[in-house]
Amino acid sequence: MAMFRRVAALFRRSHMDREIESELREHMQMRIDDDVAQGMSRKEAERAARLEFGNPTAMRERVSAEDTTLGLDSIVRDVRYALRGFAKSPGFVLVAIATLALGIGANTAVFELLDAVRLRSLPVARPDELAELRIVGGPSFGLTERYYANFTVPMWQEIQRHHDPFAGVFAWQSDGLTLGKNREGRHVSSLEVSGDFFNVLGITPWQGRLIGPQDEASCKAWKAVVSYNFWQSDMGGAPITPETTLAVEGETVRVLGVTPPGFFGMIVGDRFDIAYPMCPGPNPRRDMFMYSVMGRLKPGWDLARASGYLASLSHGLFESTAPTGYSAKQTEHYKSFRLEAVPAGSGISALRERYDASLRLLLAITGLVLLIACANLANLMLARASVRQREIAIRMALGASRGRLVRQMLIESGLLAGIGAGLGVAVAQPLARLLVLSLNTSQYVIQLNVQPDWRVLLFAAGVAALTCVIFGTAPALRSAGADPIAAIRAGERGVVGNRERFSLQRLMVVTQIAVSMVLLVGALLFVRSYRNLVTLNTGVRETGMSIGYFGFERMKIAPENQAAFKRQLIEEIRNAPGVENAAGTTHILMLGGSWTHGVHTDTAEGSSKFTYVSPTFFKTSGIPLLTGRSFTDMDTNNTPYVLIVNQTFIKKFLGRGPAIGVNVRVIPEPDYPARTYEIVGTIPDTKYDDDLRHETPPMAFVPLAQLPPAAERSWVAVMIATSDTAAATNVVRQRIAAKYPEMSMQFEDFQQDLRDNLVGDRMMAMLSGFFGVLAAILVIVGLYGVLSYLLAQRRNEIGIRIALGARRGQVIGLVMRDTAKMLALGVAIGALLAILAGRGASAMLFGLKAWDPLTLGFAVLLLTAVAVGASLLPASRAARLDPAKALRTE
Amino acid sequence: MAKNDLQGALDLLILKTLSQLGSMHGYGVAMHIRQVSGDLLIVEDGSLYPALHRMEQNSWVRVTWAVTEYGRKAKYYALTAAGKKQLAEREKNWQDVAKGVQAILRFA
Numbered sequence: 001m002a003m004f005r006r007v008a009a010l011f012r013r014s015h016m017d018r019e020i021e022s023e024l025r026e027h028m029q030m031r032i033d034d035d036v037a038q039g040m041s042r043k044e045a046e047r048a049a050r051l052e053f054g055n056p057t058a059m060r061e062r063v064s065a066e067d068t069t070l071g072l073d074s075i076v077r078d079v080r081y082a083l084r085g086f087a088k089s090p091g092f093v094l095v096a097i098a099t100l101a102l103g104i105g106a107n108t109a110v111f112e113l114l115d116a117v118r119l120r121s122l123p124v125a126r127p128d129e130l131a132e133l134r135i136v137g138g139p140s141f142g143l144t145e146r147y148y149a150n151f152t153v154p155m156w157q158e159i160q161r162h163h164d165p166f167a168g169v170f171a172w173q174s175d176g177l178t179l180g181k182n183r184e185g186r187h188v189s190s191l192e193v194s195g196d197f198f199n200v201l202g203i204t205p206w207q208g209r210l211i212g213p214q215d216e217a218s219c220k221a222w223k224a225v226v227s228y229n230f231w232q233s234d235m236g237g238a239p240i241t242p243e244t245t246l247a248v249e250g251e252t253v254r255v256l257g258v259t260p261p262g263f264f265g266m267i268v269g270d271r272f273d274i275a276y277p278m279c280p281g282p283n284p285r286r287d288m289f290m291y292s293v294m295g296r297l298k299p300g301w302d303l304a305r306a307s308g309y310l311a312s313l314s315h316g317l318f319e320s321t322a323p324t325g326y327s328a329k330q331t332e333h334y335k336s337f338r339l340e341a342v343p344a345g346s347g348i349s350a351l352r353e354r355y356d357a358s359l360r361l362l363l364a365i366t367g368l369v370l371l372i373a374c375a376n377l378a379n380l381m382l383a384r385a386s387v388r389q390r391e392i393a394i395r396m397a398l399g400a401s402r403g404r405l406v407r408q409m410l411i412e413s414g415l416l417a418g419i420g421a422g423l424g425v426a427v428a429q430p431l432a433r434l435l436v437l438s439l440n441t442s443q444y445v446i447q448l449n450v451q452p453d454w455r456v457l458l459f460a461a462g463v464a465a466l467t468c469v470i471f472g473t474a475p476a477l478r479s480a481g482a483d484p485i486a487a488i489r490a491g492e493r494g495v496v497g498n499r500e501r502f503s504l505q506r507l508m509v510v511t512q513i514a515v516s517m518v519l520l521v522g523a524l525l526f527v528r529s530y531r532n533l534v535t536l537n538t539g540v541r542e543t544g545m546s547i548g549y550f551g552f553e554r555m556k557i558a559p560e561n562q563a564a565f566k567r568q569l570i571e572e573i574r575n576a577p578g579v580e581n582a583a584g585t586t587h588i589l590m591l592g593g594s595w596t597h598g599v600h601t602d603t604a605e606g607s608s609k610f611t612y613v614s615p616t617f618f619k620t621s622g623i624p625l626l627t628g629r630s631f632t633d634m635d636t637n638n639t640p641y642v643l644i645v646n647q648t649f650i651k652k653f654l655g656r657g658p659a660i661g662v663n664v665r666v667i668p669e670p671d672y673p674a675r676t677y678e679i680v681g682t683i684p685d686t687k688y689d690d691d692l693r694h695e696t697p698p699m700a701f702v703p704l705a706q707l708p709p710a711a712e713r714s715w716v717a718v719m720i721a722t723s724d725t726a727a728a729t730n731v732v733r734q735r736i737a738a739k740y741p742e743m744s745m746q747f748e749d750f751q752q753d754l755r756d757n758l759v760g761d762r763m764m765a766m767l768s769g770f771f772g773v774l775a776a777i778l779v780i781v782g783l784y785g786v787l788s789y790l791l792a793q794r795r796n797e798i799g800i801r802i803a804l805g806a807r808r809g810q811v812i813g814l815v816m817r818d819t820a821k822m823l824a825l826g827v828a829i830g831a832l833l834a835i836l837a838g839r840g841a842s843a844m845l846f847g848l849k850a851w852d853p854l855t856l857g858f859a860v861l862l863l864t865a866v867a868v869g870a871s872l873l874p875a876s877r878a879a880r881l882d883p884a885k886a887l888r889t890e
Numbered sequence: 891m892a893k894n895d896l897q898g899a900l901d902l903l904i905l906k907t908l909s910q911l912g913s914m915h916g917y918g919v920a921m922h923i924r925q926v927s928g929d930l931l932i933v934e935d936g937s938l939y940p941a942l943h944r945m946e947q948n949s950w951v952r953v954t955w956a957v958t959e960y961g962r963k964a965k966y967y968a969l970t971a972a973g974k975k976q977l978a979e980r981e982k983n984w985q986d987v988a989k990g991v992q993a994i995l996r997f998a
Contacts, residue, residue, distance in 0.1 A: 023916065023965045024939065030917040033960060053935050063939045 058399035100420025105427030125202025127345035153284030166295030208257025325670035413472025421464030441756035517830020523772025532847035539686030541622030598667035628681030799886030
C-alpha cells in the first residue's frame with residue numbers, strides 16, 4: 001500500500017513541491033506576524049525570520065528528502081538532467097559511447113568464446129551429474145594426456161559390468177564417415193555410441209526413436225540416428241518412417257530417428273551428423289585405445305567417492321584386460337594403471353585444450369585496451385568537469401550537497417557505461433563470430449554456438465560497472481571537492497592552472513603509455529613468433545606438395561599382396577603427367593599423427609618415432625641423405641631389415657660412434673614382432689610433431705615393403721611432389737579412379753595443412769597486433785587531448801612567455817619536455833610490466849624470448865613516434881599563439 | 891534536547907503536542923513546545939518540518955489545510971490511530987530511558 005502511494009507520489013512531485021513550499025512560506029509569515037505583534041518593525045521581523053529559518057531552498061530539499069519516493073524521483077531527475085547535458089555536447093557523448101561500445105564489445109566477444117568452449121554445460125539433462133572416466137598412469141600405449149578416448153572395448157565391457165557409482169554408463173568415440181553408394185558423397189562426422197548413450201544423457205527423440213541397448217545386440221544390419229541439422233540439410237526434414245534409409249560408406253543404413261535441435265554431440269566445437277551403435281564383435285581387440293567412457297552418478301555419490309570405487313576396481317580390470325604382444329615390462333606398466341572419475345558436464349573439447357590459454361590471454365589484452373579507453377574517457381570527463389566548474393560551484397552555493405553532486409556525476413558516467421555496454425553486447429556478436437571464423441581451417445570448420453547467455457550478459461554488466469567506476473569516480477570526486485567560492489571567483493582565469501589537477505591527468509597518460517607498451521610488446525612478440533613459425537625451415541619440402549590418402553579395403557586385396565599393390569599404385573602415381581615424384585608412407589610428417597616403438601641398441605634404450613616409407617620418400621620430401629644409402633625396391637620382408645635414422649636418433653642411442661652398420665632392436669608390440677634392423681643411412685633432423693615448437697624426437701625410417709605382414713592395412717598415404725598441386729591432384733584422381741573404381745581417395749595440399757596447424761598462432765598474431773595498434777591510437781588520442789587541454793589552461797602563461805621574448809622553438813620544447821617526461825616514465829613502467837607479463841606467454845612463443853631486447857626496443861621506438869606525433873600539433877599550435885590575443889581574452 | 895540527533899525525543903514532543911492540541915500547524919507545534927517548556931526546549935524549523943513530513947509518510951498524522959485564527963492558510967496536523975499508538979509506545983520508552991538516565995546520575 002505504502003509502496004503504491006510512493007510510486008503514485010512520483011507523478012505528484014511538482015504538486016508536493018508546491019505544497020511544501022507554501023507550508024514553509026506560511027510558517028515564516030506566522031513568525032513575522034508574531035514578532036510584529038510583539039513590537040518589532042516588519043523589516044526587522046522579516047530579517048530575523050530569514051536568519052532563523054536558513055536557506056529556504058536547502059530547507060525544502062531537506063523536507064522532501066524525508067520522502068523515500070522522492071529519492072527515486074530525484075534519480076529520475078538526475079537522469080533527465082544528464083541526458084539534457086549529453087544533448088548539449090553530442091561530440092563528447094559519441095566519442096565516449098563508441099569507445100566504450102568497442103572496448104566492452106571486444107571483451108564480451110572474447111568472453112563469449114571462452115564461455116562457449118569452457119563454461120557452458122552440455123545440452124543434456126542434469127549435466128553436473130556426468131562424470132568421465134580417465135586412466136591415470138600414462139602416457140604409454142598410445143594413451144596420451146591430451147586425448148580423451150583411451151579405453152579399449154574389453155576395458156569398457158569390464159566397466160559396464162561394475163558401475164556401482166553410476167546410474168548408467170556409456171562409451172562413445174567420434175569418427176568420420178563418407179556418404180554415398182560409392183563413397184562419392186561428402187564427409188560427415190559421426191559418433192559411435194554404446195546402447196545406453198542417449199538414455200544416460202537423457203536425450204529424447206525429435207522424430208522416431210534413438211539408439212537403445214537392443215541395437216547393440218543386432219549388429220548385422222546397419223542402423224543410425226541423425227542429428228537435427230543433418231536431417232534438415234541432407235534429408236530435407238522428411239518424416240522418419242521404418243523405410244527411411246541413407247547410403248553411408250557404400251552401405252544402406254536404416255535411419256531410426258532424429259536427435260533434438262540443441263544436441264550437438266559430446267564435443268564442444270564440433271557437431272555430429274550421424275550416430276551409430278557400437279558393434280564390439282566376439283573377440284574385441286585389447287590394444288585399440290579409442291573409446292571415451294562416461295557415466296551419470298547415482299544420487300549420493302560424488303566424484304571423490306566414485307574415484308575411490310574405481311581405484312579399487314582398477315587392479316582387477318587392468319589385470320584382466322591386458323593386451324598381449326607387449327614386452328613384460330610394458331605389460332606390468334599397463335597393469336599398474338588406475339581409473340578415476342572427473343567432471344564431464346561441459347563435455348569434451350579439443351578447442352578448449354588448444355585455445356584456452358590463448359583466449360585467456362586475449363581477454364587480458366582486451367581488458368587492457370579497455371583500461372586505456374577508460375583512461376581516455378576519464379580525461380575527457382575531467383576536462384568536461386573543469387568546464388562545468390562554474391555550474392557545479394553555483395549548484396553547491398545553492399545548497400546541493402557533495403554527495404548529491406557525486407551521485408549526479410556517477411549517474412552520468414553510469415548512463416554512458418550502460419549505453420556503451422548495451423551496444424558492446426550487440427557489437428560482440430559479429431566479433432565473436434569473426435573470432436570463430438579466424439580459427440577455422442580448410443579442413444575443419446568449428447561448429448560453435450556463440451550466443452549471449454546470462455554469463456555473457458553478467459560479464460558485460462560487470463565490465464560496464466567497473467569501467468564506470470574507473471572513468472567516472474575520479475572526475476566526480478574531484479569536481480565535487482572543489483571550493484565553490486574559489487571556483488566562482490576564479491572561473492577559468494589564473495595564470496597557471498591548478499597544479500594538482502594536471503598531475504592526475506598526467507598520471508593517466510603515463511598509465512596509458514605503460515599499458516600500451518605492454519600491449520605493443522605482446523603484439524610484436526606474437527607477430528614475430530608467427531613469422532618465425534611460418535618461415536621456419538622444417539627440413540621437408542612444403543611447397544608444391546600434394547598429399548593423397550588411398551584406401552583400397554573394398555578391393556579385397558589379399559594381405560600378402562598388399563605390399564606389391566602399394567608399390568604398383570605409387571609407381572602409377574609417379575608416372576602421371578605433371579607429377580615430379582611420389583612416395584608412399586604410413587605417416588605424414590608434421591600433420592599430427594605419431595607412431596612410436598621401443599628400441600634398444602647395445603649401449604642405450606628408449607623409444608623412437610617409426611615411419612614406413614617407399615624408396616622415393618627422401619627424394620620426394622627433399623630430405624638429403626647424409627651418409628649411407630637410401631632404400632631400394634630390393635628391401636623387402638625377405639631381405640635383411642634396414643633403417644635410416646636422423647641425427648637426434650644417433651645422438652640419443654649411438655653417441656659419437658659410427659651409425660652405419662649398427663644394429664637396432666625393436667621391442668615387440670601387437671602386430672609388430674621383435675626385430676633387429678641395421679642402420680644403412682642417416683638424414684638430418686626434420687620436424688616431426690604438428691606443434692613446431694616441439695623438439696625433433698629420435699626418428700627412424702623403415703622401407704614400406706618391410707612393414708610387418710600383420711600390420712599391413714589396406715590404405716597408404718602418398719606424398720606427391722609437383723609444380724601445380726591442383727592440376728596434378730586432378731590428373732591422379734582421374735587416372736586412379738579410372739583404373740581402380742573402388743579406390744577411395746582424399747587429397748590435401750601439404751602447405752595448406754601446415755598453415756592450418758598454425759591457425760591459433762595466426763589468430764594471436766592478428767588479434768594482438770590489432771589490439772596493439774588500437775592501443776597506440778588510443779594513446780595518440782589521449783595524449784593529444786590532454787596536451788591540448790593543458791595548453792589551453794596555460795594560454796596566459798605561454799602568451800606571457802612569448803610576449804617576454806620566448807622563441808617558438810622554446811615553446812615547442814616546453815611542450816615536448818612535458819611529453820618526454822610522461823613518455824619516459826610510462827615506457828619504463830611498461831617495459832617492466834611487459835617483461836613480467838611475457839613470462840606467462842613464453843610457452844606460446846616460438847624462436848624468441850619474452851624479454852627479447854629487439855622487440856622491446858622497437859616498441860619503445862614506436863611509442864616514441866606515437867607520443868611525438870600526438871604532441872607536435874598542440875605544441876605547434878601553442879607556438880603560433882598570438883600573445884596579444886591570448887592576453888586580451890582575459 | 892530538541893536537537894536533530896535525538897530524533898526520537900523530537901518525534902515524542904511533536905506527537906504529544908498534537909495529542910494535546912488535537913490539530914495544529916507546524917508553527918503552532920513549535921510555539922507550543924517552546925511555551926510549555928518555558929523556553930527550555932526550542933524546536934528548530936530545520937528539524938520540525940522534515941519530522942512532520944516523515945510522520946505524514948508513515949501515516950502517524952492526518953493532514954488538512956485550514957485557515958488560522960489570523961486568517962492565514964496553513965497545513966494542520968492531527969494524530970491518526972497509528973500515531974496514537976506510536977505516542978503510547980514512545981512515551982513508555984521515554985520513561986524507561988529517563989529512569990535509566992536518572993539511575994546513572996544518582997549513582998555515587
